[in-house]
Amino acid sequence: MSAGLVQTYRAFAHNNAWANHRLLSACAGLSQAELEARRTGFFPSIQRTLNHIYVIDLFYIDALEGGWLGPRAWANEVPYPSLSELKPAQAAWKS
Numbered sequence: 001m002s003a004g005l006v007q008t009y010r011a012f013a014h015n016n017a018w019a020n021h022r023l024l025s026a027c028a029g030l031s032q033a034e035l036e037a038r039r040t041g042f043f044p045s046i047q048r049t050l051n052h053i054y055v056i057d058l059f060y061i062d063a064l065e066g067g068w069l070g071p072r073a074w075a076n077e078v079p080y081p082s083l084s085e086l087k088p089a090q091a092a093w094k095s
Contacts, residue, residue: 009064016057017091020053020057020090020091021090021091023050023053024050024083024086024087024090027046027050027083028083028087030046030083032082034046035047035050035082035083036081047078047081048077048078050083050086051077051078051079051080051086052077053090054079054080054086054089054090055073055074055076055077055079056073057090058073059073059074
C-alpha cells in the first residue's frame with residue numbers, strides 16, 4: 001500500500017475518532033431515559049444509533065485488520081446500553 005493511501009486511511013480514522021468523540025460528548029448530558037427514548041428516524045433511539053455506529057466501526061476495523069468477524073458484528077445490536085460504557089469502548093480504538 002502506498003504511503004499516500006496509508007496517510008489517507010489514517011486521516012479517515014482520525015476524523016472518525018473525532019466525530020465519535022464529538023457525538024458522544026454532545027449526548028453526555030442525556031439521561032439514560034432520554035438516551036433510550038423512542039425517536040423518529042432510521043434507528044428507534046439515540047442509544048441504538050450510537051451503538052450502530054460502534055458496531056459498524058467494529059465491523060470495518062476488523063475487516064481492515066484481516067479479521068473474520070463479518071456479520072457476527074451485528075449479533076448484539078446494543079453492546080453498550082449506557083454512554084458510560086460506550087464512550088471508553090469507542091475510544092479504545094484510538095491507540
